[in-house]
Amino acid sequence: MSAALFDIHQHYGALIGVPGSGGRLTTPEEDCASRLAFLDNFGIAQAALMPGHSYSAPGGLADVRAINDGLHAYASLAPERFPAVFGTLDPRHGEANLAEVERLAAMGFRGLSWHHRM
Numbered sequence: 001m002s003a004a005l006f007d008i009h010q011h012y013g014a015l016i017g018v019p020g021s022g023g024r025l026t027t028p029e030e031d032c033a034s035r036l037a038f039l040d041n042f043g044i045a046q047a048a049l050m051p052g053h054s055y056s057a058p059g060g061l062a063d064v065r066a067i068n069d070g071l072h073a074y075a076s077l078a079p080e081r082f083p084a085v086f087g088t089l090d091p092r093h094g095e096a097n098l099a100e101v102e103r104l105a106a107m108g109f110r111g112l113s114w115h116h117r118m
């Protein structure tokens with residue numbers, strides 16, 4: 001019996017400097033169909049989903065919430081394939097992030113990921 005593979009590191013969103021990432025605009029549905037075909041091609045049954053690190057958040061926490069909402073909507077396109085979704089925070093907002101942590105937990109997010117922007 002072969003074991004099902006789980007990819008622990010799938011980014012949704014642009015990754016600056018990574019060929020083929022964010023190079024053309026697609027709908028979330030198109031992106032998801034392409035991603036699932038890629039996973040299927042390599043025998044990957046499920047994946048953890050997290051934001052790409054090249055997002056912009058000039059609107060502060062409102063933009064961070066929008067990024068997390070987009071991840072949640074994307075994962076809902078194939079919840080059986082994306083059972084673990086990691087949201088993001090911006091450490092520069094300090095304790096103001098706590099409400100977003102609570103909101104993400106209530107939405108079923110499984111963890112957090114952020115990239116240093118100091």
